[in-house]
Amino acid sequence: MSEQTITVTLATEKKAKPDASTLVFGKTFTDHMFMMDYTEGKGWHDAQILPYQPITLDPASVIFHYGQTVFEGMKAYLTKEEKVLLFRPEKNMERLNKSNERLCIPAIDEEFALSALKQLITVDKDWIPTEEGTSLYIRPFIISTQPYLGVAASISYKFMIILSPVGSYYKEGVKPVKIFVENEYVRAVSGGTGSAKTAGNYAASLKAQQIAAEKGYSQVLWLDGVEKKYIEEVGAMNVFFKINGEVVTPVLNGSILEGVTRGSIIELLKHWDIPVTERKITVEEIFEAHKNGELEEAFGTGTAAVISPIGEFFWNEQVIVLNNNETGELAKKLYDTITNIQNGKIEDPFGWTVEV
Structure with missing residues (x-):
């Protein structure tokens, strides 16, 4: 061909x-x-x-x-x-x-x-x-x-x-967004089509997104479809958390989309010698880390928004606020670095950009 x-x-x-x-x-x-x-x-x-x-x-x-x-x-x-x-x-x-x-x-x-x-x-x-x-x-x-x-x-x-x-994908620009943790609806399940980029996954997400918007939240945090306790994605993005100096992100499990930005973030963090781990993460762990003063930052990653800092989570009638609702230092550094590489403003040590 x-x-x-x-x-x-x-x-x-x-x-x-x-x-x-x-x-x-x-x-x-x-x-x-x-x-x-x-x-x-x-x-x-x-x-x-x-x-x-x-x-x-x-x-x-x-x-x-x-x-x-x-x-x-x-x-x-x-x-x-x-x-x-x-x-x-x-x-x-x-x-x-x-x-x-x-x-x-x-x-x-x-x-x-x-x-x-x-x-x-x-x-x-x-x-x-x-x-x-x-x-x-x-x-x-x-x-x-x-x-x-x-x-x-x-x-x-x-x-x-x-x-x-x-x-910009978000009218408010790169500012922290409020996230509603969805307990009832699920986006995808392992064995389904969650790891593919297909229309049905997005149609399945609309109802929960509508409910979150009515409650004043920008996006939904999706949990796994079986036990409804493991974090999967945030809206249509992959999600990262910085806990006690370490960055963690849900491991790819067949229901999570393998984001290009996600992979780039992981490579960049390793390049900077910042500990980064892909593993299963429960929503309970995130709220516990916040309670212990260890949850430093959270952000979504994707092509449209690049980095979307998270300032607040709502789950089971509990609300936690991160970083006084301000963009975290790491999220800002990641956003600036990736967008500057994309725009050719700084050197691209990874060979990520392709000239047309």
Whole structure:
């Protein structure tokens, strides 16, 4: 598939670009998109870059009925030298194929997909915002398109990539958020699809998120689906805790998404000789550590927000406040380091950034 060429059709009319100060996450889209099709017996074919547009699907398409779909989230950054940088994009393509495998979707050629992405970004380079905290969000995704109401894997698919200039994920910026520990609903279970990036996981999270928002909380802390005591993720992010000088994060267990930012944080902490451990963590342990004065910081990590400090937890009618609701020293250092590497402002000793 690497031998494939990409047909390029440029938009005859360009959209007006929004003021960077008004950008919100995921509402504005660039002039072009990438699309290719999969047909059983033919494989992936007809790769093209074309004007951003609606797509037409049969009402019986498998995606609408059985949710056979996967996606990724990445970002592109424009440096002061006008270089376009991606952050560990090969990890996202690798994870997309892991999700494909779990959802019975044919694998994509990771090298070709990355090449297509670079070409799409080059076409829409002038959409990359340059203001502090902004970037070009990248959404690769695959949907099942076979018109069939039988419960089976589709025999046809569309792989698409769309681009969206974005401001900061959180309107309030990098400030601690309040977290509601969810006791009733669960996001995913080991053996399910929690380790894949697929739509159903996010649909399953909406109810608890709605309840948390009604109570004045920004995100939900998810517990395991069996005993409902082990911490898994926070909102749509991985979660870290600094307890008595050591950083701990839930070990990957089949229901937790293997975040690219998560992996980068672990590498960075080891590089700084800060003790970091992946293990099972109970919510009770976190509240006990706070009671003993040992819980120093907590933060979520993900592509959209990068680092999201946590200032408060609510669990079983108990509230604990971390760091006087201020961003912790480690969270700030991690955020500054990763975003500065992403933006090409400091040296990248890990070889994480890829120039388009």
